[in-house]
Amino acid sequence: MEYKKINGRDFYNMVVNASNRLAEESDFVNALNVFPVPDGDTGTNMSMTFKAAVKEIENINSESIGEVSKKLAKGALMGARGNSGVILSQILRGLSRGLEGKDEVNCSELAEAFEEGSKSAYKAVMRPTEGTILSVIRATAECATSLKSNEVAHFMDEITKAAKIMLDKTPEMLPALKKAKVVDSGGMGLYIILSGMTQALKEGIKAEVKDIKIGEGGGDVTGAGASVDAENIKFGYCTEFIILGDASHAKEFQDSIEPLGDSMIVVGYDDVIKVHIHTNDPGAVLAKAVKVGELSKIKIDNMREEHRELIANEKMREDAKKAQKPEKYGFITVAMGNGISNIFKDLGVNHVIEGGQTMNPSTQDILDCIEKINAENIFVFPNNKNIIMAAEQAAEIAEKNVIVIKTTSIPQGITCLSMFNKDGEVEENIEELKELLETVKTGSVTYAVRDTEMDGIEIKEGNMLGLVEGKIKEVGEDKLEVGEKVLENLVDEDSELITIFYGEDVTEEEANSFVEKIEEKFEDCDVQLYKGEQPLYYLLMSVE
Known part of the structure; x- marks a missing residue:
């Protein structure tokens, strides 16, 4: 099918198909992490960011590409996770800017939008590094603006090829990639998105949002998610246990319980298989598990019941907060591990967001916590270099005075909070904390x-x-x-x-x-x- 122009419905099919493709390939993108450590999360971050963007347009009924792209960009902005997710959200923001006010676009207008996407991505990064997703979007935009094509599917095909050529060059541009024998993971994520968009046009796909399981995101330990009705929780029992049996059966067991729930994690090592699943029938899951081996440390929580209690407690806190005079300072931090979270709480942190390596909280997660704090000045400690951009984006959106201290590790965050002068002025604290970061190795x-x-x-x-x-x-x-x-x-x-x-x-x-x-x-x-x-x-x- 030939397209001289595409409208909002065509664009919807393109990005939804791209989101499905990226979710399917998220583990592959994660595996491209340069460091061989267990925190490769680029695929998860980009996929969850794009999934949040697509959710924003899932029920849209518009033929206007400008309107669809605007909502898509908003969803990506609020759902951005990690540096790769933030950069992706900025690419979509630039695209939206280029498509603004248009019902349909031709190749030339689409090229201008991709150029805006590239510019927006580069602006989002203080010190742009070539050999990354930035290089791939730039090559895409340069190809787009140089093409003389009048057919959109052909146009998309050509710019996707240009993205792949640049992606394959990334190991030559970054020595770390070459040593690890991988291409840039963020660039690969963008290439998969472009491929999915192109496929939808070339094959005339009428895309539907698929519920493809990807990594779990960060949530507020003290009550994020309370806006969802308990009755709308699809699977009500959080079920966790360990199977004492041959770990080689982990994949087979995972496949057998997949129809029974979601949020599933099955990890096997030697003679132990660790299982986590949200399900409505814990008994059925355990019945299958006991065939694999002996069960240990079984834990089943009724999430609907917990959620109702959470709602009630949250309302009581909110009512009390409204009646209180604002504190001078409020604090948000990101951490993984109950012990570390408790240390932060003992230091007076209002909200500890569960997250870090492999599980970066989104801009929306951080923004939700900001809105809950009744304070004149709110300090955010990301404690991870991959969360700083999402935190800064949340600070920019928030209507409160939010200061992001660029902590890149848990020890830096703890030291900063230990030395924070709650009687001091805002600017004095900012300067002292910046100096303090230099002293912590x-x-x-x-x-x-x-x-x-x-x-x-x-x-x-x-x-x-x-x-x-x-x-x-x-x-x-x-x-x-x-x-x-x-x-x-x-x-x-x-x-x-x-x-x-x-x-x-x-x-x-x-x-x-x-x-x-x-x-x-x-x-x-x-x-x-x-x-x-x-x-x-x-x-x-x-x-x-």
């Missing part, structure tokens, strides 16, 4: 999810990885030995305090033994130990 220990080589270091799947300021510096077999080497990189003659947060996969005995060794080795430093309970990272450490 951070390290961590996690594991490799694949074989690779980085900076001349050979890494095998399952190796323990020691990261210093986010870069892999140590590789070994023992997590505590690697942790010790990480601290050797961080401690110098000026160091006074070592803080250690141990994760959910480290026992208290292991943690205490590690601290004894560290105290003996670095006898001039005070050592503090906390039970962080964080996933993925065995140790999070800071030196001040």
Whole structure:
């Protein structure tokens, strides 16, 4: 079918098909993470961002491409997760700007919109890096504006090819990609989107939004999501348990329970399979599970009942808040692990958003928390470089005075909140916190999810990885030995305090033994130990 012009309905089919394609490929995009650590989440972030955008237009009944694109951009803006999601939302925002006020567009007008999308993406990044999604959208726009095509499907086909050519060049533009033998993950996500849009036109697809499972996003620990009616919760029982059985059966078991619910996670390792699912029939799930092996640590929560209690408590809090005089300061932070969340709450944080690596909260998640705080000045601590842009976007949208302190790690966030002067003035606190960030050195220990080589270091799947300021510096077999080497990189003659947060996969005995060794080795430093309970990272450490 030939298209000299496309309207809002055509555009709807294009982006919905693209969203479905991206959701299907999100795990593949995640796997392109440069670092071989278990926090590759670009595919999840981009897919959840695009899914939020498509949800905004799901029930739209308009033939105007300008109107459809405007709503799409709004949905992406509010649902943006992680840096890749924020950049994607800005691309869609630029596209919308180029299509504004138009009912239908030809190739020339569409080219101008893609050029706006590229410009908007570059403006969103303070220090644009080539070899990323930015290069791919720029190449797409340059091809679009140079084409003389009069047929939209052919136009889309050509700009998608241009995107692929640039995507394939990204390893030559970024040494880190070349060493990891991957292309840029954000660029791949954009290429998949363009491919999905092109496919819809070429094949005349009448797209429908598919409920394809992708990664779970961050939520407010203290009550995000209360706006949903309990009766509208599709699957009412959060069911978690462990199967003590052969982990090779994990995929087969996952396939067998998939029709019974959603939000499903099935992870197998050696002789253990960990299961999480939202379902209306926990008994049916457990009946299938017991055929695989012995069951342990079964936990079933009635989410509808919890939700009704949440609504009631939330209303009581909101009513009380309205009657209160605003506080001078309010605080929002992002964290993973009950232990770390509790530390933040003890430091006076109003809302701890569950999130971090693999689970970046969206702009909307952060904005929701901002709206709940009755304070004149609200400080946000992202604690992850991949959350800073979403936080800044939320601050820009909010009608309150919101200040984002660009913390990139949990220890930085805790140090900032520990030293915050609640009696001081806003500008004084901002300057002091910025200076404080320079004094906190951070390290961590996690594991490799694949074989690779980085900076001349050979890494095998399952190796323990020691990261210093986010870069892999140590590789070994023992997590505590690697942790010790990480601290050797961080401690110098000026160091006074070592803080250690141990994760959910480290026992208290292991943690205490590690601290004894560290105290003996670095006898001039005070050592503090906390039970962080964080996933993925065995140790999070800071030196001040």
